[in-house]
Amino acid sequence: MSKCLPNYLHDRVCLNVLANSIENAKEVYDAAQTYVVVGVLSKNYPDNQSAIEDMKKYALAIDNAISVGLGAGDPNQSKMVSEISAVLQPQHVNQVFTGVATSRALLGQNDTVINGLVSPTGKVGLVKISTGPLSSKAPDGVVPVETAIELLKDMGGSSIKYFPMGGLKHKDEFEYVAKCCAELDFYLEPTGGIDLDNYEAILKIALDAGVKKVIPHIYTSIIDPVSGKTRPEDVKTLLSITEKLLK
Numbered sequence: 001m002s003k004c005l006p007n008y009l010h011d012r013v014c015l016n017v018l019a020n021s022i023e024n025a026k027e028v029y030d031a032a033q034t035y036v037v038v039g040v041l042s043k044n045y046p047d048n049q050s051a052i053e054d055m056k057k058y059a060l061a062i063d064n065a066i067s068v069g070l071g072a073g074d075p076n077q078s079k080m081v082s083e084i085s086a087v088l089q090p091q092h093v094n095q096v097f098t099g100v101a102t103s104r105a106l107l108g109q110n111d112t113v114i115n116g117l118v119s120p121t122g123k124v125g126l127v128k129i130s131t132g133p134l135s136s137k138a139p140d141g142v143v144p145v146e147t148a149i150e151l152l153k154d155m156g157g158s159s160i161k162y163f164p165m166g167g168l169k170h171k172d173e174f175e176y177v178a179k180c181c182a183e184l185d186f187y188l189e190p191t192g193g194i195d196l197d198n199y200e201a202i203l204k205i206a207l208d209a210g211v212k213k214v215i216p217h218i219y220t221s222i223i224d225p226v227s228g229k230t231r232p233e234d235v236k237t238l239l240s241i242t243e244k245l246l247k
Contacts, residue, residue, distance in 0.1 A: 011035065013203065013242050016092070016189065016217040017235060018069075020228045022061050029062040031232035032239050037092040037215070038062055042080045043071025051084045059088060067092035073117055073163055075099075075133040082106050092215070094161060097152070098132030104156030113215070115161035115189050116152045120170040127162075127177070145180045152186070159187030159215065167193035168201060178209035187213040195221035196234060200241045207245055 015036040019025035025038045040058050045051035058066050068085050070077040078099035085093045086106035093114045095103050100116045107114075118127040121140070127148050130141030143151075149160065162177055174190065181188040188211045190202050199218065206214040222234035 012207065012211075012213055012246065014213065014215045015235065015238055015242070016067055016191075016215050017222065017230050018219050019058070019230055020223075022057055024229045025058050025062050025066075027232040028230050028235045029065060031235035034063070034065065035239060035242070036235070037065050037067040039067045039069045039094070039217070039219070041069040041071040042077050042084060043069075043074055048080060048084050051080070052087050055084065055088055055090075059090065064089075064091055066090045067094060069094045070096070070117075073131065075131060075136045078102075078133060085112070095157075096131040096133070096136075097129045097148075098135060100152060100157040101155035110156070113158040113187065114156065115159040115187075115215075116148075116155070116157045117161045117163055118148050119163060120165065120173050122170075122173075124172050124176050127160075127173075145177050146184065149180055149184045149186050153184075159189050159213070161189040161191055161217075163217075164192035165190055165194070165202075167195070167198045169193070171205070174202070175205055175209070178206045178211055181206075182210035182212070185212060187211070187215060189215040189217060191217035191219075193221075194218045196237055199238060200245065203242065204245055 015032050017028050018039045019028055040055050042051055068081050068090050075096045078096050082103040093103050095116055097116045100114055103114050117131045118129050121128050121142055126142050127145050128140050128142055129148050188206050223230050
């Protein structure tokens, strides 16, 4: 059983990385010593059936530690993610803000972690929640971080996916988001521009704030540009940094 299941609340950090094959998924799962959910992007499949068939193979290979992804936060993938997740019953689901309730309803249970995508605004204390298929084309919907969290709770969400962070570009804003997640008992998923150099600083902010569970997404920076595989040795480095901070 993967240590990233929501039942394991004593494990405060769970990595979220991509894999371009089942073999690569096994490699990163082992490298992270199972403290990981492996992202498989719905955008890479032409239809629901092909996504379900392939993702089932990933799930079998890594103890269902899969994270059904949108694909660069693409709001147009929201419906597909909800529909395939209903069948797959994965450990983790990525959603735009407006897709959270649909995913939770179709899953029919409260164990799977579902994040809701909110974006930095350039102003501490405020986040953009208009990240859905239609709302992302409308004028920005900006609300206080606290309101965004309670709205996500209303919809059955588990965590804020804070994207795109640009690494530490929005550090002050991220610190406030982390503070709110800690105070309101909500998970936090920092995403965008995280690499081996800034990972420790980003994770430390969330842990120091007292966030119960942090699920950092580390994608492009640890993917080999030639093979397209996530490098297991980099995942080991991330795990080592995590263990150091948790001591």
